[in-house]
Amino acid sequence: MIWVTWRRHRAALLTAAVLLAVVTVPTLVSGFAMHEEYRADGIAACVADPGARAGCAQLVEQFAARYGQWGNRMVWVAFLPALIGVFVGAPLLAREFEDGTWRFAFTQGVSRTRWLVTQLSVVGTGAAVLALACSLLFTWWRRPLDAMSSPMRTAAFTVSPGLVALTLFALALGVFAGVLLRRTVVAMGLTLAVYLTVRITLEETLRPRYLNPxxxxxxxxxxxxxxxxxxxxxxxxxxxxxxxxxxxxxxxxxxxxxxxxxxxxxxxxxxxxxxxxxxxxxxxxxxxxxxDRYPAMLVIECALYLALAAALFAAAAHLVRRRTS
Structure with a gap:
């Protein structure tokens, strides 16, 4: 069953790996250059010493202006979970039900639970690894910028390790929508709408109040x-x-x-x-x-997304087990 699932999704997983490699090379090149400038020009020493910051404020501002725009452009990474949820999660089971291929799977001596768990394990592991790799890469790249501004703001928080939890939530949302609606295109639309609603609500309304300011x-x-x-x-x-x-x-x-x-x-x-x-x-x-509240707020947000993902995966499994026609 694992081999069959791999054969079905290997093209998408390999494409994601190639795209990650393409993005990694320029990110590493620019990142090493930025980190070296941050150290060699004395900006790191200015940032580390609050007393010296006023004396080199112009130098710090020039560095932030030069690299800040590139750092803000990394918010495109926020679309990674949405893409996985819409184009991987939603069609994963919706297409099986839409085309009727799920009947063939259930006649091959494979239980519904095993069929679902195998597909989710293979695809979910691949999505989580991709998100983790992107998170580690871009978090490292942003380190000098995050030393000069709050890492709790959107750009930094987006590329944090919380990206893995957000990706799993988007995948689970897509899977649930696919099982519930059994129509690929409709499930994709619902996944995108709900994903954006939940994400914007957490970022704009709940995140500032995870802890009492x-x-x-x-x-x-x-x-x-x-x-x-x-x-x-x-x-x-x-x-x-x-x-x-x-x-x-x-x-x-x-x-x-x-x-x-x-x-x-x-x-x-x-x-x-x-x-x-x-x-x-x-x-x-x-x-x-x-x-110093950043780690606690990151843990809270990850826990929220993982709890939602677990609930959606469980709901999808319940619907699959009840499926009779």
């Missing part, structure tokens, strides 16, 4: 002496706070800026604004996650 409040800084948060901390919300603890809404902040600047468009933090805040008892607040 810390809250920092600061008095108006008329002399610009306030210490900034570390660049590796993740700021999830910031704004203005009244003496009674009320957080100003976006509309209230716009009204305040109009009063201070007579409708002129300016950046927050100007001296006039800071004096106005001091006179009216307003303070700044910042909700943030310190950098």
């Amino acid at each position: 810390l809250v920092r409040t600061d008095a108006p800084d008329t002399q610009k002496t306030r210490d900034a948060l570390a660049p590796t901390d993740w700021i999830v919300d910031e704004g203005l706070l009244t003496s009674a603890g009320h957080r100003l809404s976006d509309g209230e902040k716009r009204d305040l800026l109009k009063r201070v600047y007579d409708g002129d468009t300016v950046r927050e933090g100007g001296a006039a604004l800071e004096h106005h805040l001091a006179e009216h008892g307003l303070r700044h607040y910042t909700e943030y996650h310190p950098a």
Whole structure:
């Protein structure tokens, strides 16, 4: 059964391996060059020493600008789980039911459970290995950039080891949709829609609240002496706070800026604004996650995706065992 499954899917698995090799070569070349520049130009020493950071801020900013765009382009890796879920997971069993070939498999002395487990094991292992290889490669490439900004932001989190859990979730979602709908094209569409919905919800709504963010409040800084948060901390919300603890809404902040600047468009933090805040008892607040929370948040997100994947695989197995026609 394993040999048959391998024969059926070897073209896709070998194609994925070739594409990974093609991507690996330029990534390694550019990565070694970036890491060497990061070390040789003294940027690593600047980043490691907060006291020296101010003195070499321009050097750090130039390095981040030069390589940051390339790093952000790696968000294409986020499409890898979707592609596996849509083009591998959804057709995996939907095509069997659509073409009727599942009947032949069940007449060859192979139980339904074994038939399903074998296919999922071979395809799932291949998808997980591909995702892990991409994750290790791009996480290594991004290491200097992640030392200068929060790894909890989308670009870094996308290529983290969580990519494996996300890929397994997308595969399980595709398999379940295929078994449920028994139509390949429809299952592919449903897989993509649900995948995007779940992923966007977790990234934009749930991830900032996996752990309760810390809250920092600061008095108006008329002399610009306030210490900034570390660049590796993740700021999830910031704004203005009244003496009674009320957080100003976006509309209230716009009204305040109009009063201070007579409708002129300016950046927050100007001296006039800071004096106005001091006179009216307003303070700044910042909700943030310190950098040392990254491992815990990564574990939480991986656990969520793996739990969803397990539930979807179990639901697909239940539907296969009940299939009679």
